[in-house]
Amino acid sequence: MYTQSLSIPDGEARGPKKVENPAYQAEFDAKIAAGGFIEAKDWMPEAYRKTLIRQISQHAHSEIVGMLPEGNWITRAPSLKRKAILLAKVQDEGGHGLYLYAAAETLGVSRDELYEALLSGKAKYSSIFNYPTLNWADIGVIGWLVDGAAIMNQIPLCKCSYGPYSRAMVRICKEESFHQRQGYDLLLAMMRGTPEQRDMVQDAVNRWWWPSIMMFGPHDKDSVHTETTRWGIKRISNDDLRQKFVDATVKQAEVLGVSLPDPDLKWNAERGHYDFGAIDWDEFWNVVQGHGQCNVDRLAARVKAWEDGAWVREAALEHARKRAVREKDAA
Amino acid sequence: MTQRNTAAPGHIEYVLRLGDNALILGQRLSEWCGHAPVLEEDMALANTALDLIGQARLLLTHAGRLEGRGRDEDQLAFLRGERDYRNLTLAELPNEDFGRTVVRNFLFAAFQVPLYQRLTASSDAELAAVAAKSLKEARYHLSHAGEWVIRLGDGTDVSHDKAQAALDYLWPYTAEFFAANPIDDAVSAAGIGPAWHNLEADWEAAVVPVLVEATLTVPARTPFASYGKFGRHSEHMGHLLATMQTMQRTYPGAQW
Ligand SMILES: [Fe+2]
Ligand SMILES: [Fe+2]
Ligand SMILES: [Fe+2]
Numbered sequence: 001m002y003t004q005s006l007s008i009p010d011g012e013a014r015g016p017k018k019v020e021n022p023a024y025q026a027e028f029d030a031k032i033a034a035g036g037f038i039e040a041k042d043w044m045p046e047a048y049r050k051t052l053i054r055q056i057s058q059h060a061h062s063e064i065v066g067m068l069p070e071g072n073w074i075t076r077a078p079s080l081k082r083k084a085i086l087l088a089k090v091q092d093e094g095g096h097g098l099y100l101y102a103a104a105e106t107l108g109v110s111r112d113e114l115y116e117a118l119l120s121g122k123a124k125y126s127s128i129f130n131y132p133t134l135n136w137a138d139i140g141v142i143g144w145l146v147d148g149a150a151i152m153n154q155i156p157l158c159k160c161s162y163g164p165y166s167r168a169m170v171r172i173c174k175e176e177s178f179h180q181r182q183g184y185d186l187l188l189a190m191m192r193g194t195p196e197q198r199d200m201v202q203d204a205v206n207r208w209w210w211p212s213i214m215m216f217g218p219h220d221k222d223s224v225h226t227e228t229t230r231w232g233i234k235r236i237s238n239d240d241l242r243q244k245f246v247d248a249t250v251k252q253a254e255v256l257g258v259s260l261p262d263p264d265l266k267w268n269a270e271r272g273h274y275d276f277g278a279i280d281w282d283e284f285w286n287v288v289q290g291h292g293q294c295n296v297d298r299l300a301a302r303v304k305a306w307e308d309g310a311w312v313r314e315a316a317l318e319h320a321r322k323r324a325v326r327e328k329d330a331a
Numbered sequence: 332m333t334q335r336n337t338a339a340p341g342h343i344e345y346v347l348r349l350g351d352n353a354l355i356l357g358q359r360l361s362e363w364c365g366h367a368p369v370l371e372e373d374m375a376l377a378n379t380a381l382d383l384i385g386q387a388r389l390l391l392t393h394a395g396r397l398e399g400r401g402r403d404e405d406q407l408a409f410l411r412g413e414r415d416y417r418n419l420t421l422a423e424l425p426n427e428d429f430g431r432t433v434v435r436n437f438l439f440a441a442f443q444v445p446l447y448q449r450l451t452a453s454s455d456a457e458l459a460a461v462a463a464k465s466l467k468e469a470r471y472h473l474s475h476a477g478e479w480v481i482r483l484g485d486g487t488d489v490s491h492d493k494a495q496a497a498l499d500y501l502w503p504y505t506a507e508f509f510a511a512n513p514i515d516d517a518v519s520a521a522g523i524g525p526a527w528h529n530l531e532a533d534w535e536a537a538v539v540p541v542l543v544e545a546t547l548t549v550p551a552r553t554p555f556a557s558y559g560k561f562g563r564h565s566e567h568m569g570h571l572l573a574t575m576q577t578m579q580r581t582y583p584g585a586q587w
Contacts, residue, residue, distance in 0.1 A: 064370060071364035078578035078587040079405045080354075080388045083361070087381040090364050094374040101370075136578060136587075186587075193585050301365065309368020311493065312429045315486025322485065 020046065032232050037163040040106035048231055052162050053107050054123075055233065057114040060100035062126035063093045065118075065298050069133040070142060078136055085182055086139060092175045099168040106164045119303050127284070130292030131211050137190055137197075137204035143183015145205075145212040145249065151176045152245045153216065161232030184252065191257050198257075205253070206261045213276070214284045216242035246274050338397040339521045341514035344417060346397060346458065347407075348560050349446075350390030351418035353465075354408055355568075356439060357383030358575050359426055368429055375475060379436065382468040389461045396457075409579035413568055420559035421504040423568045430483055430490070431497040437476035438501055438538065442508050443469040445533035446525065454522035477541045484545025495547050503555035508534065512561070 024043040031038060038044055067090045074090070077083035101111040117123035128146055133139065154176065157169040190197040217223060217238045228234040246265075253260050264277035286292065360380035367373040391404040421439060426432045447469055450462030483494040508527055515526035542549050557565065578587070 064365070064373075067365040067373070071366075074361045074364055075358060075574050076577050078409075078582075078585070080384055080391075080408050082587055084381060084384050084388070087361060087364075087377050087384065091374050091377040091381065094370055094377070097370055098374075189587055193587075194582065196582060197585055305366040305368070308366075309429060311487070311489050312368035312372075312483070315483050315490030318490075319482040319486040 032161055032230075035232070036161075037166065038161055039163045047227065049107050051228060051231070051233065052165065053104055053109055053114075055228075056100055056104040056107075056165055057109075057117070058124050058126075060097045060104060060114065061118045061123055062129065063097035063100065065125045065129045065302065067093050068298055068301055069129055069131070069294070070139060072133045073136060073139050076136070077139075082139075082186065085186075089143070089179055089182065092179065096172045096175070099171060100165075103162075103164040103168045115306070119299070119306055121290075121299060124288070126215065127287045127292060128211050128215055130287050130294045130298060131207065132293050134207070135200045135204060137187065137200040138208070140183045140186035140190065140201070141204040141208045143179045143181075144187060144252070145183075145208050146215070147176050147179040147183060148249065149212045149215040149245055151180060152241050152248075156235040156241075157233075159235060184256070187256055187258075201256075202258050205258045209261050210280065210283075211287075213242060213246070214279060216245065218281070218284075219279075243273050246276055250274050338399075339517065339523065341517040342455070342521070342523055343394055343397045344514050345518045345524060346390055346394040348417040348419075349450075350387050350394055350407070351416050352422050352439075352443075353383040353390060354387035355416070355418040355571065356422040356435075357381075357387055358571060359422065359424075360432070360436075362426055363432070372429070376432070379472050379475075382465075382472070386461070386465045386468070389464075393457050393461065405579065409576045413564055413572055414562045416564065416568070416572075417560055417562060419504070419507055420557035420565050421501060421507065423559065423565060423571055424501070424504070425567055427497070427500075428493065430493040431500065433476050433479040433483065434494060434497040435501055436472055437480045437541070438505055440469050440473035440476055441537040442505075442530065442534050444473055444537065445530045446527070449525040449530075453524055455524075458523065473537070480541055480547070481545045484542070484547045491546065494545065498542070498547055499550050502550040503553055504557050505534075506552060506555065507557045507560060510556070510560075 021043070025045065028038065028042070028044060028048075031042075038048075070086060070090050070093070074083060074086050077086055101114060104114060105111060114123065118125065128149075133142070151173060154169055154173050158166055158173055160166045160169070187201050190201050220237045220239045223238060250260065250265065262277045264275060266275055268275045287295070290296075357380045360376050360383065363373070363376040363380075365373060367376055387408065388404050391407040395402040395404065395407055419439075421435060424431075424435070444466065447462040447466040451459050451466065453459040453462065480494065483490040485491070486494075509531045511526065511528045515528065518524050519526040519529075539549055559565070559568070578585075
């Protein structure tokens with residue numbers, strides 16, 4: 001319930017024991033090696049705990065910041081059916097945020113602390129949400145490509161070594177595949193429509209294709225994942241996931257009747273995969289470092305919501321306090 | 332294919348009032364997405380909006396069938412002129428802040444609950460079925476919004492004042508709920524649904540105890556009157572429609 005988000009951080013009181021201990025370490029290593037799950041009450045190395053908090057909270061932040069670009073179109077959805085689908089989708093994304101914050105809380109941090117890190121700009125969220133939604137087809141393309149890329153990234157996490165995270169991901173992945181199908185269905189309907197509608201779809205695909213490909217992160221040769229791989233958090237490499245996504249998406253684009261904005265995209269019979277062009281990593285890092293079109297606006301929207309809502313959260317706490325006093329007096 | 336219009340006098344208009352209430356308040360609430368005070372309320376407001384849009388779809392589809400001119404839910408939702416919308420003015424007012432939003436939801440759900448309750452016995456079987464399904468949703472909205480009215484009213488001094496200001500602002504618009512009119516008379520005579528002025532006692536019985544618990548002052552009735560359900564809206568309605576209708580107006584005839 002809402003009170004959870006109003007809880008006061010109590011750092012040391014919750015969460016796993018923080019002592020480093022060779023015997024515990026050996027037990028932990030054995031469990032990971034056997035493909036078992038680490039649970040909240042189990043001992044874990046401090047670096048493992050910190051890595052998980054960072055990854056899970058970034059994911060949670062992405063879910064809730066991701067409500068903004070889609071929320072941009074709810075009031076203008078072109079039919080009641082599409083409006084209802086979009087409302088249900090953003091509600092799901094909020095729910096994903098909740099499960100993930102709850103999973104992070106099992107590691108001994110509070111949602112409020114994590115949230116403060118987001119609002120102060122210290123914590124990251126997925127860069128994809130720093131791109132603007134400019135026409136209605138963007139809503140379909142986000143479902144198809146962005147939720148699609150998220151699923152590719154997240155399915156391996158359903159088997160990650162931290163139990164609460166892996167269980168949250170199982171639930172989330174089911175809903176994300178539903179979003180992907182709905183997004184694709186929206187685009188199919190537009191492609192069956194007028195030339196203007198088809199142009200909107202192509203325009204949206206042109207703008208979202210490369211950012212979606214970038215969602216898998218830097219090339220394997222440029223990224224360090226040795227620890228997360230050893231710990232059973234990351235199970236498949238960025239480039240392998242990206243390739244899988246491209247291979248699956250090219251066929252879907254053909255069925256849809258849109259072109260993907262990459263002249264170098266072609267089937268490589270020898271590799272059994274599609275080759276694709278060079279990724280503009282300058283753009284990727286620019287957006288990560290805060291210079292995307294919407295970075296400032298997205299964060300400002302979250303900060304404003306949080307500040308405007310302060311009196312409401314204070315009222316809820318004060319009411320709960322008054323009620324507790326009354327109940328105590330009555331007893 | 333058009334059916335013959337066999338609806339009783341006032342029947343279509345009455346169903347449009349129900350459908351437009353749900354549509355317009357659902358549209359307003361959907362503006363909250365991503366901007367609520369806590370994540371749980373972001374989801375609750377989106378969920379309430381979703382329930383209302385779902386009710387609007389069923390009710391407008393039904394109104395279109397009764398009318399028999401082949402208009403579907405989207406043609407009714409997006410392609411009418413402002414004067415043809417029949418929602419209560421209260422539904423179209425801007426959200427302003429979380430306080431006004433939950434007080435409005437509370438006042439409105441407290442009206443929807445007894446209304447849907449009576450409608451479950453409607454001589455219009457389709458309407459009765461929609462009411463039965465929607466009643467559960469309205470009851471949930473009422474209890475959720477009521478809890479917030481109590482928290483805000485009996486919270487801090489700041490929240491108390493904001494909740495009271497919201498109540499004072501919204502209260503005059505609730506007189507419109509109960510303004511008697513020939514449509515209600517005809518529809519209630521035909522056993523289709525209650526005349527809304529007969530719901531006032533039930534509404535007050537739901538509203539007043541919560542306001543008292545919230546330590547809020549129940550405003551007195553004033554001569555103020557609003558006329559949204561008769562098709563004369565506030566200045567806010569045109570802006571809401573401009574946003575909501577934009578795609579259907581810009582791309583006539585397109586399927587989505
Ligand atoms: Fe996600
Ligand atoms: Fe999600
Ligand atoms: Fe999603």
